[in-house]
Structures are given as structure tokens and as C-alpha cells.
Amino acid sequence: MKELLNAFGQTIKNARHDAGLTQEALAEQAGVTTRYIMAIENENRQPSMEVLFKIIRTLKISADLIFFPEIQHTDKKKEHLIHMIHLCDERDLQIATATIKALLDVK
Numbered sequence: 001m002k003e004l005l006n007a008f009g010q011t012i013k014n015a016r017h018d019a020g021l022t023q024e025a026l027a028e029q030a031g032v033t034t035r036y037i038m039a040i041e042n043e044n045r046q047p048s049m050e051v052l053f054k055i056i057r058t059l060k061i062s063a064d065l066i067f068f069p070e071i072q073h074t075d076k077k078k079e080h081l082i083h084m085i086h087l088c089d090e091r092d093l094q095i096a097t098a099t100i101k102a103l104l105d106v107k
Contacts, residue, residue, distance in 0.1 A: 006044060007069055013041040015059045018076065030054040060084070 016026050016037075023041070027034040032051055039045035040055075047055065056063055060083050064071060088096060 005046065008046070008066065009041040009044055011066060011069060012037075012055060012059075015061045015065065016041075019059050021059070026055065026058060029058040 016023070019026075021029075023037045024034050027037045030037070030051060031054060032047075036045070036047075036051075040047055052066070056066065060080060062079060062083065085093070085096065
């Protein structure tokens, strides 16, 4: 468990970099201070569940990345796409389905 907690900050930092966000931008979107994000990433600070939820949603990452880091997350583009699909309403899903079908028909 201690190893998981120690790796947590680096996981958040990596996800933030992958998302193209600064510490300031993540802090603003998560409703915390930049110093708090720095403490999470560099000083093993453990956020509350509410802040963790906001960070995960802001970074658009799977909670598995945080709670099950031993699972190989090799295809982050597909994972991100799946996450975005879950955020779609019915109309968006119809458009996405038609677009993907059109892309596959071209192959």
C-alpha cells in the first residue's frame, strides 16, 4: 500500500503532462491551490476524495490508473477515447458511431 501511495504523485504528474495542463490549470479546474497540486505531485500529499474525484475528471483518466497502477495501461489514446464516449449524450453517440463506421468502411 505504501508503494501505491508513493507512486500516486508521479501518476498525477504524468497524467497532467499527458493532458497538456500546467499545475496552475489543474489546480484551477480542481478548485484547489497550485501549492496543493505541487504537494500531491512532489510531497506524497493525499487529497480528499472530493479533490481526487475532481482531479481524475479534469485529467480525463480512469480511476484504475490511480488505484490499480500495476495494470498495464498501454493504449492511452483508446482509453481516453472510451472515457470521452462515456461523456456523450445519445445524439453524440449516434454521430460518433456513424463517424467510426465511415472510417472503418474506408479501410
